[in-house]
Amino acid sequence: MSTTPSPVPSTREAVIIGGNRIPFSRAGKKYVRTSNQDMFTAALEGLVARFGLQGERLGEVAGGAVLKHSKNFNLIRESVLGSSLAPTTPAYDVQQACATGLEAAIAVTNKIKLGQIESAIAGGTDTVSDAPIVVSDRLRAALLDANHAKTTGGKLKALAAIRPKDLAPVSPSTGEPRTHLSMGEHQAITTAKWGITREDQDEVAYNSHQNLARAWESGFFDDLVTPYKGLTRDDNMRPDTSLEKLAKLKPVFGAKLGEQATMTAGNSTPLTDGASAVLFSSRAWAEERDLPILAKFVDAETAAVDFVHGHEGLLMAPAAAVPRLLARNDLRLEDIDFFEIHEAFASTVLTTLAAWEDEEYCRTELGLDGALGKIDRSKLNVNGSSLAAGHPFAATGGRIIATAAKLVAAKAAETGQPARALISVCAAGGLGAVAIVESV
Amino acid sequence: MADNYTRFVNGGLGKKLSKQLGLPRPAILRRYVPDAPLTVGPVLVVSDDASAADADALAKALMTWDVDVRRTPEDAGDARWGGVVLVGTAAETPEAVSEAVLALGGTLRRLAGNGRVVVVSRAAEAGDSPTLAATRAGFEGFTRSVGKELRDGATANGVQLTGGAAVDSASALGTLRFFLSAKSAYVDGQVLPVGPSEAPSDVDWERPLAGKVAVVTGAARGIGAAIARTLARDGAKVVVVDVPAAGESLAAVANEVKGTAVQLDVTAADAGTKILEAARHLGGLDILVHNAGILRDKLLANMKPAQWDAVIAVNLASQLRINEQLLAAGVEGLRIVSLASTSGIAGGKGQTNYAYSKSGVIGHTAATAPLVAELGGTANAVAPGFIETEMTRSIPFGTREVGRRVLPSLQQGGLPLDVAEAIAFLSSPAADGVNGQVLRVCGQSMLGK
Numbered sequence A: 001m002s003t004t005p006s007p008v009p010s011t012r013e014a015v016i017i018g019g020n021r022i023p024f025s026r027a028g029k030k031y032v033r034t035s036n037q038d039m040f041t042a043a044l045e046g047l048v049a050r051f052g053l054q055g056e057r058l059g060e061v062a063g064g065a066v067l068k069h070s071k072n073f074n075l076i077r078e079s080v081l082g083s084s085l086a087p088t089t090p091a092y093d094v095q096q097a098c099a100t101g102l103e104a105a106i107a108v109t110n111k112i113k114l115g116q117i118e119s120a121i122a123g124g125t126d127t128v129s130d131a132p133i134v135v136s137d138r139l140r141a142a143l144l145d146a147n148h149a150k151t152t153g154g155k156l157k158a159l160a161a162i163r164p165k166d167l168a169p170v171s172p173s174t175g176e177p178r179t180h181l182s183m184g185e186h187q188a189i190t191t192a193k194w195g196i197t198r199e200d201q202d203e204v205a206y207n208s209h210q211n212l213a214r215a216w217e218s219g220f221f222d223d224l225v226t227p228y229k230g231l232t233r234d235d236n237m238r239p240d241t242s243l244e245k246l247a248k249l250k251p252v253f254g255a256k257l258g259e260q261a262t263m264t265a266g267n268s269t270p271l272t273d274g275a276s277a278v279l280f281s282s283r284a285w286a287e288e289r290d291l292p293i294l295a296k297f298v299d300a301e302t303a304a305v306d307f308v309h310g311h312e313g314l315l316m317a318p319a320a321a322v323p324r325l326l327a328r329n330d331l332r333l334e335d336i337d338f339f340e341i342h343e344a345f346a347s348t349v350l351t352t353l354a355a356w357e358d359e360e361y362c363r364t365e366l367g368l369d370g371a372l373g374k375i376d377r378s379k380l381n382v383n384g385s386s387l388a389a390g391h392p393f394a395a396t397g398g399r400i401i402a403t404a405a406k407l408v409a410a411k412a413a414e415t416g417q418p419a420r421a422l423i424s425v426c427a428a429g430g431l432g433a434v435a436i437v438e439s440v
Numbered sequence B: 001m002a003d004n005y006t007r008f009v010n011g012g013l014g015k016k017l018s019k020q021l022g023l024p025r026p027a028i029l030r031r032y033v034p035d036a037p038l039t040v041g042p043v044l045v046v047s048d049d050a051s052a053a054d055a056d057a058l059a060k061a062l063m064t065w066d067v068d069v070r071r072t073p074e075d076a077g078d079a080r081w082g083g084v085v086l087v088g089t090a091a092e093t094p095e096a097v098s099e100a101v102l103a104l105g106g107t108l109r110r111l112a113g114n115g116r117v118v119v120v121s122r123a124a125e126a127g128d129s130p131t132l133a134a135t136r137a138g139f140e141g142f143t144r145s146v147g148k149e150l151r152d153g154a155t156a157n158g159v160q161l162t163g164g165a166a167v168d169s170a171s172a173l174g175t176l177r178f179f180l181s182a183k184s185a186y187v188d189g190q191v192l193p194v195g196p197s198e199a200p201s202d203v204d205w206e207r208p209l210a211g212k213v214a215v216v217t218g219a220a221r222g223i224g225a226a227i228a229r230t231l232a233r234d235g236a237k238v239v240v241v242d243v244p245a246a247g248e249s250l251a252a253v254a255n256e257v258k259g260t261a262v263q264l265d266v267t268a269a270d271a272g273t274k275i276l277e278a279a280r281h282l283g284g285l286d287i288l289v290h291n292a293g294i295l296r297d298k299l300l301a302n303m304k305p306a307q308w309d310a311v312i313a314v315n316l317a318s319q320l321r322i323n324e325q326l327l328a329a330g331v332e333g334l335r336i337v338s339l340a341s342t343s344g345i346a347g348g349k350g351q352t353n354y355a356y357s358k359s360g361v362i363g364h365t366a367a368t369a370p371l372v373a374e375l376g377g378t379a380n381a382v383a384p385g386f387i388e389t390e391m392t393r394s395i396p397f398g399t400r401e402v403g404r405r406v407l408p409s410l411q412q413g414g415l416p417l418d419v420a421e422a423i424a425f426l427s428s429p430a431a432d433g434v435n436g437q438v439l440r441v442c443g444q445s446m447l448g449k
Helices: A036-051 A075-081 A100-114 A137-148 A152-160 A183-193 A198-217 A243-247 A255-260 A283-288 A317-328 A346-357 A359-364 A393-415 B004-009 B012-021 B049-064 B094-110 B130-149 B170-180 B222-233 B244-256 B271-280 B305-328 B342-346 B352-373 B397-406 B416-427
Strands: A014-021 A060-064 A091-093 A119-126 A251-253 A272-282 A295-304 A338-341 A420-427 A431-439 B043-047 B081-087 B111-122 B155-161 B191-194 B213-217 B237-242 B260-263 B287-290 B335-339 B378-384 B438-441
Touching: A014 A036, A014 A100, A014 A283, A014 A393, A036 A075, A036 A119, A036 A272, A036 B244, A036 B260, A060 A075, A060 A100, A060 A393, A075 A091, A100 A119, A100 A272, A100 A295, A100 A393, A100 A420, A100 A431, A119 A393, A137 A152, A183 A251, A183 A255, A183 A346, A198 A243, A198 A346, A272 A283, A272 A393, A295 A317, A295 A393, A317 A346, A317 A420, A317 A431, A338 A346, A338 A393, A346 A359, A346 A420, A393 A420, A393 A431, B004 B012, B043 B049, B043 B094, B049 B081, B049 B094, B049 B170, B081 B094, B081 B170, B094 B111, B094 B130, B111 B130, B111 B170, B130 B155, B130 B191, B155 B170, B170 B191, B170 B416, B213 B222, B213 B271, B222 B237, B222 B244, B222 B287, B222 B416, B237 B244, B237 B271, B244 B260, B260 B271, B271 B305, B287 B305, B287 B416, B305 B335, B305 B352, B335 B352, B335 B416, B342 B352, B342 B378, B342 B438, B352 B378, B378 B416, B416 B438
Parallel strands: A060 A091, A060 A119, A338 A420, B043 B081, B081 B111, B111 B155, B155 B191, B213 B237, B213 B287, B237 B260, B287 B335, B335 B378, B378 B438
Antiparallel strands: A014 A272, A014 A295, A119 A272, A295 A431, A420 A431
């Protein structure tokens, strides 16, 4: 099943100039009744202000939302029209579950590399607090029938088919359509399969909060985040949490597993509202405007796994995508300075790392000669990740790219050596997207 | 926007009522709008005999600004004077100025609302004979006194030439123009020393800051936001700076003025370097406005260390550190304008920390001036009086009304725009002869010296 990767074709570079996001907020708190469009527009406005892009016509803006109302069919374009960018900036919506933001970045950087555009913004937004409410299929069918009926009698007949129970709204769910299992329940199975301990998961969560809090305190986010609606920092962050406090929480996923149930509200990401945006361009475009270049967006890979039939865990696609991406770029895990692995759950990070360390898994499932290897944990999510910051689905990619770009830029400036970050984002549907960001 | 009381006494009923009751009747001040005439009517230029040549030179310059210039009071006809310029630059004895000042006095009843009196004189300097020094120094008190006599939004200010500055140098003319214009609406009773200028005299008066890069700290709201807007209006590319927590309104200001937002605490050790870096991306730093400031009012007897220290750190120490870093970097032609305060001159009760910091600003401005001058720059301060902002809206009613009505000759608070106009003027190329000065924007408040 292994094929020799083709070398990366030589194209021009796509560089990362900088990013902006609004502080992420737990669902139902600061951004109640704030729409996806409001939040993404705010993220764009902060980015425009940071780099003086008022009235600028960019090549394009791409992004999306996972929980999106049908009225927002042109969510990103509408956000651009509400921003200070030139109204002649094209835009389109992308949707790939939690990988939406990263997939949008892959799309626009490819266009930059091919010379189709010079500049772009990629990002995403999600709100659980303002999620669309769906009516039941029976109610929807009755309303559509009534709408199609030509006579009053026909309309009444169609509406008469509605039963009281049809009126209950269908609450938004992140359940998998094919398995009817929630993402947490899926991951609970994977966690148990890999024997990931509760202690390890709690430690990942604890580190995430500590690292994010330290980054905030050190001013790392001063040029990555613009306050919004009175919120100045991510409000899910718990700098005062401890391993003891985390250990006291009851498992919320995998109840059927009994003693093997290890996933708690503390080591799983909460539902979150937020938006992020990242500015990319060709090197020439950035240099013409004397804009700072943080890093280059080197290459990316997406993967998918067969989770429907239980062969593989729902969130394990990045485990397969990373070796393919590294091979194509002639890199090994040791060549990476920062691992930005999205913490959908603490155990997602840990099962991915366990898979790479497992010789048999790597041989049979990934088609490698042996284990991909073990990473240095001190390089993992050094400035926190989704467990602490929260995870507004489509906004996570932008958060990670901007953080990674700033990390490699600082490291390269400090050491005088090139620095690389590996970004990995798992997504519903057994999807995963990964990318390499490198200092310039 | 004038305050409610000012609007009331300028309306039908309010006008009548306030007249009968003898209440203060503040005027609606005229503010700058592009392409409007410089003054509200013709401008009279009068002088003593010895200063006639200087008066001629100024009259000539005024004519190039499309001002209707007259040389004798009788020239007015029925018109009310938009401005009267008294030139006493070459007067040598107190007796010699009498005719000119009395001529000025004769015009004051015919000075239009929002009219301007500008006294152009020379500063008394070391080596002057006692008589000459007296002649020159006399104009200072005279100007302030005239200011108090004027009504209906009219002001009196002085251009005081120093170091042999030519009366028609760019700086002398620029200062004269500022005082004659609506940009100095809330500047009253001020005598500004103006030294020799090397600026070219062909100034674009509508966009004097075209091509310049300006950094404004504390720009997310209030006076700082007004400064950013005004500098942008005058043509500058503006970098707005404020603490990260104020980022949302900061971004809105940046996008409004087509500038760049930098979320930065000015007390950070590397703030100066970061400011330079942000300006470098736009072509290099030309203008820095130290506007960031905080209040932590408390009687000294009850003052906690944190309240004292925070005010000193933000209002004063940050400016010192940033200036040091800019000087060390050798930034050429830099215009620094720092926000002082009339409280820094007079010392408001319960404001010992604030008064120390703002008085300190005045001190470092004088000391910084010769240092930046070596690199072709200037350092000046602007001291606002009672300005209508969110901050002053929180002042208790009684104190606020005293600050607004009783203390200033103009009987009202100023607007953030008024402070911004003074800063834009001091930042402009034509103001290169003004260095180490404190310009009050206080409506001639009686506070302080």
